[in-house]
Amino acid sequence: MKKLFTEFKNFAVKGNMIDMAIGIIIGTAFNNVVNTLVKKVVMPPLSLMTDDVNLANKKFVLRNATDGVEEVAIGYGEFIEVLIDFAIIAFTIFIMLKFIKRFKDKAEDPENKEVETPKDIQLLSNLEKLMAEQNKILLKKKE
Structure with missing residues (x-):
């Protein structure tokens, strides 16, 4: 109860x-x-x-x-x-x-500067960019 x-x-x-x-x-x-x-x-x-x-x-x-x-x-x-x-x-x-x-x-939309993007969306956007950069670096190392 x-x-x-x-x-x-x-x-x-x-x-x-x-x-x-x-x-x-x-x-x-x-x-x-x-x-x-x-x-x-x-x-x-x-x-x-x-x-x-x-x-x-x-x-x-x-x-x-x-x-x-x-x-x-x-x-x-x-x-x-x-x-x-x-x-x-x-x-x-x-x-x-x-x-x-x-x-x-x-x-x-993290690219929109008119409206403040919520913190969780900003963090996810930053994480996405970092993962894309990391993938580029890893691809260059394999070549």
Whole structure:
């Protein structure tokens, strides 16, 4: 039991759990922003273009409501709104990842002097150069 607690403490303290919690909190907040964007900004003009049809209310009625029996319907309009939410979130994440990758590639390029290269990348680059020089020397000795 003590080993399990120690492993959990290491997991939580090393940042994995904290990073994950931060990501979930930011993701939830971003989801709220996108929901509001779709419902309050995107859908009203779309509604005007479709003769004031509210997409969220669109549905296929399978059984009409009668005395004591509820309506059974497939709400495809809400599903379309959720798909629009998903597309916006997915596109935003795609753009962010492209931006982060570009910045990371610049940072890891030892020849790029605009962005300071991380120490581990500098050391690996130096090691690569030293190994190339060593190989040249060894080849000359064999000849």
